[in-house]
Amino acid sequence: MKQLLLNGFAILLLSTISLKSIAQEVDLLDLVEDKTPKKEIVKNAFKSIRVINGHSMEFLSPGTMDFRILHRFGTLNQGTKNFFGLDQASMRLGFDFGILQNLQIGVGRSTFKKELDGYIKYAPIRQSTGAHAFPATIAFVGGMTMNTMDFADPTITNYFSSRLAYYFQTIIGRKFSEGLTLQLSPTMVHNNLVPLSTQPNDVYSLGLGGRLKMSKRMAFTWDYYYLINGIEDDVNYNPLSIGVDIETGGHVFQLHVSNAVGMNERAFITETTSSWENFDIRMGFNLSRIFQIKKHKK
């Protein structure tokens, strides 16, 4: 009897060993996996750091440089005489640099008024998911433009400061889904010198930009600035640009139609003298190429 009991107990022990190893065969990974939720920054809300004209909520990765060539043609309503505006072109060359994940700087020069421009963009908060999630990216941009053309009237006293204008912008943007991003940009442009005394030096506007992603590499974008003050009837208008972004490997092509010829904030916000109603719209494209300046250490 004792023998039987002992044997029986031994068999029971043996079977518990085999049962235990079968039970754990299913998911070994469960034993070591770190299940705590982690914070993840939302990326690729826009394919480029500019919606079309205005800054987007997107930042360049640290150590990368974006080489940008912007082109704005003449107005379409000129017909075949100027080949629908293609015979005339205004251009901006720009270089943008990613310093930190949330800090970016850039410089550029436009042929329109031979204007130099520079800016710093910083986001204290970025949209994230997971632990400590935040629903939107909030970024601040501070920029300056400098007109480098000769003064119109050299006989009067001309001040260097008359060449300068400044702009300050807050970007509040959110990537709602893989397909839709929207952003709001309240902006203030300060012109040191304005053409007429009836025009304000400080122009306040609200930017509305967004993107609708059509496929993995193509998106429909729009960029509108509503001027709160500073609009003079038949003199200047709100700039509206709509276009398509196409991404091909290292390049992003932004093809669009706009009424604004300026490519820096001072120019396209306060100096858009063409209107959509008169069909004074022009084709344009932005060409962006990203270079890795500082390699990641692997």
Place this chain on the structure above:
Amino acid sequence: MKKTIFFLAMIAIVTSAYSQDKYFTKSGKLGFDATVPKSPENIDAVNKAALCVLDTKTGDVQFSCLMKGFEFDRALMMEHFNENYAESDKYPKTVFKGVITNNASINYTKDGTYPAKVKGQMTMHGETKDVEAVGNIISKAGKLQISANFNIVFADYKIVIPQLVADKLAKTAKISVDCLLEPLKK
């Protein structure tokens, strides 16, 4: 007396069987290379935070890694990898579950190099496919260094390579595994 000894021996076997049978790491190295030969652009990345668990008794081996954990030399390549190819927001993890087919021939507790054959299934980008690999297990000072190499075909996992970049990206990727496993203490 004999029976008591037998009984005690049973207990000894049972308790020793529970210790040192599972090894793991949370910092395993996984590399992938999809460079086209003679192409000036290197397409390769390393993931240094792969999870690996090995049950030496059964030969079960499992890997898991986050797609966003693959580090590239170029930030833009990493962004494209995650956004357009791996679609990491939709399929954040890649998991491999398999078994070492020649597990019986490996003496994990004795220092030495043992060739190993692994067979299992890998789930990536929402697709599950059979994978076979050949590698080595080096047992030294109670730790296991496992290394293996195998190839995967992107099309098998429904990873689409557009015509535009077809000649810049190889259709198969070489995967390398290099992990140092330590005993899992429960």
